[in-house]
Amino acid sequence: MMHFLEPEIIAAVGVLATLVAAMLASSRSTVPYWFGLVFSAAALARASMLHLSTHLYGGAVLGDSYSIVVTVFTLLAVMAGLLLAWDPDKYGAEFPALLQLAGLGAMVMGFAGNLILLFLGLELLSLPLYVLAASRRTPLGGEAGLKYLLMGAFSSGILLFGAALLYGGTGSMTFVNFTAVHVVPGLMAAGLGFLLVGLLFKLAIVPFHMWVPDVYEGSPTPVAAFMAFGTKVGAAAALLRVLAFGFSLSAAWWGLMLGYLAVLTMIAGNMVALPQRDLKRLLAWSGVGNAGYVLVGIASHNLLGAQAALFYLLPYGLAILLAFTVVRVLEGREESPVTLASLKGLAYRQPWLAVGFLVAMLSLAGIPLTAGFIGKFYLVRGAIAADQWGVAVGLVVATIVGLAVYFRPVQQMFAPGDGASGRFTVGTGVVLAAAALGTLFIGIYPEPVLHAVIQSARFTWLH
């Protein structure tokens, strides 16, 4: 019954095939990119056809509709990253294989049912990203890669320690066994604490978020786009899974803790995003704030919240991809930094690009008729159902600050002035159109997507 792993197998074969293609083809060839795109698309197509629920290896591999949703989200991020980076001269022949490998890591985190697989997925996700983050041959690029590596290693160490304590406390690696009666409570609490640190670091929750702006700013834009969506999908999926499967009995106390962190993250992320002048840093801080929104759903430790958290990843991901696409178009081949000032007059110079950016900002700000509104609506419902009124209020306050964050660039776009302009490629055009239409579609007619995602997060033992 390896049926349900087929998308992941296709993706894994795709990594290898892309690697071989990169070895054979000349360094300026787009063949590896095509390989990556075709295999990702094939895996996506296979994943969208699956309806299975199987637990393999004593609960170590959990193939269910939840893991399929994670796989779909990740593959979307991978394909968007590939399309944005469709320039072998600049990003090199290894780029597609590394990006796919990172994506595979996020997928593993989606179906991981025990600590070993969780760690494996986390490292599979992180290691290629360390390389990719450093792939710009500028001081900023090197700084980004090194910082990411150092901090990633540090947090992985903490996570591993937490995993060891959990194993010590329960004698098992599998999540579902953590709820068993013969556990050592002290070890469990410490183990969960350290495990959370590692995962919250990847999700960029305050105070484990400090790496985000520097790394996003220094990484190539397609990599930053993938990190903003793919990494968060992997981390949030694993976090939700481990808490729902392993710690549903102690939900009341980790829920409260995560609720505090969510409020802190939402407020701090949006507050610090406010004065940013560099667009990539602004998006990085927005990513921090949005991670806080996702955490609201997880913290509310009920069915509604889990569903809302999983669903919110999609509106957020589409909007952030859209925004990074605009950055990619505007920075051009020279990768000159895009600041708020370089947006001046964009609405008149490149109206279609401006429309795309506008949709992204409206969705991130949570304006109705965009996907972001639907996502936030369900998050608030989850928080209220959990009786976490403070968290709900925090979300609303953060959204108000967020309005200012996202309308400042929009205002610049309509201000007169001479800013940057850039040329569309086929890849950026496709991502822009798909993400913008997707955002509006979900905003206007959420039912089909919402239904598919919500059905897959039926962790009925969360109440």
Add this chain to the structure above:
Amino acid sequence: MTLLVEILALPLLGAVTLGSFKSVLPRPLAGIWASLLVLGAFLLSWAAKDRLALLPAAHRVITGSLWVWTQGFGPAIHWALYLDPMASIWTLIITGVGFLIHVYSNGYMAEDRDRARFFAELNLFIFSMLLLVLAGNLLVLLIGWALVGLSSYLLIGFWFGRPSAVRAAKKAFVVNTLGDVGMLVALVLLYARFGTLSYTGLFGALAHSAPAPMFYTWVALLLYLGAMAKSAQFPLHIWLADAMEGPTPVSALIHAATMVTAGVYLIARLYPLLALAPGVGEAIAVIGAGTALFAATVAVFQKDIKRALAYSTVSQLGYMFLAVGIGAYVAGVFHFMMHAFFKALLFLAAGSVIHALAGEQDMGAMGGLYRKMPWTAAGFLAATLAISGIPGFSGYFSKEAILGQALNTGHPWLWAVGAFTAGLTAFYMFRVFFLTFLGKPRDQHLYEHAHEAPWVMTGPVVVLAVLSVIGGYFGTGLNTWLTPTFTRYAGAAHFALEAGPVWATAVAVGLALVGIAGAYRLYLVRSMSVDSGTERAPGRWAAASWGSDTAWAWTTTLPLMALGDWLTGVERGFVGSLAGVGRGVLAWADELRPIETGLVRRYLLSVMVGSVVLLAYFLVRF
């Protein structure tokens, strides 16, 4: 279900394709494409009608849900469609008359640079109107309702270079929005009470619901507010005359034949609700009769041919509301159908005249045109006879049905107002006819250059003329056809067509003949000028529609503007204080930035602090 989707899809396809490719399409193609799509929709509507006829009379409804729009706010809301005999009448008129007007527009708009945009918006209107009519619940109806308002706004302001057109479009939109708000509130009330907005669910619930007179009265009144705005009932009639700023085919299609009758459709559709709020029905009938008389008096003194026709539309809509208000639903639908024929015809013929006279709309510059434009004149005469209620022509049958039923249901005063208005109608319509087509040409220069319209324009005129003459004989068929709609739920006791007493018919027709004779004497024999009678008081007031615009300005617009001016000051202060808060937040955020030092050891410190706090929390909570 299948046919309904396709009926909707064709005009939508036209709107999308024309809107997207308007700059690359070869110029004549846009109109042909748009017309063909509406013709397709008409044929499909016909097929849907046939399919409906195959069903047993008691189950003559095609309905279903396309998809669930949303759930999570309570009971699920569906995208539901619904076709019953009444809706099928409306679809046939919308697509049939719509097709004729599309064809006509090919000629009328031939020289306009923006004709592709015109046809895109015209197709959008057809789609919206069909959505309104085919809706299966009140929310979809409201979406169609609002889209109809939007396309009407776009088309009134089609020549957006003219400030008057922009102002008229804005006025129409604002007045219509007033009605939309009423409907929205009514929808919320109904949803909160019954948990559904679908016709089947709602009417089923109404059939055996506990009596709550105030609730039903309020809901019906709010819904009537929407109907009032859309169908230009007094006092919300003020936008329709200004809407004549749009191209004449638009006036024919939207502001005469179809859109303005949406209110009639709504009220007839909601007859089970009206049955629970009888007072509202009476009010609708009284306001309808009042509107009919009021608008007829205004029409008598108009100089502009299109404005005269616009007030005549308001007056005829008053008749339709009189009918649905007293429960004579079939008579109302019948009059809607006849009115669609003859009023579209009047506008199209007037459009041909305006076209021939290089845009001149003042009847003071017309006269004697029948020699130059025999087809148009004949068509206009047929429609004028029909609207005046001359026996044998279509308007006679439907108007007599309404007036007769007013007597039968015990509303002699409403009958009297209606009969008097019928005489007035004959007077003002023949006034328009005589001034335009007969007599001596008053502007020799314009007259010399006038010419009969091309065949694409006269063709639809002739077809509509035939329908205006023979349309009245559809009455019996219509009565049988609509019976399933009004027997499905309780509440429509006197829906069927009824004949009134013979003396009443004689009086109404006699008054009409007197009106014609009066118009003949004044405007042909004594050759009175077009603005005679407007110098002195009653005529001057009537020409300015009895000051209703001024009344609105004094009672609503000016106080609101004063309030707005005052609120601007309040808002400045409020925003000023908000901006202060904003500046404070911004300054605070700036203060936070130095935390981000760029030093890895500081970052790691933050992670450590976080871990320690997390652990401490867990250990304390334990």
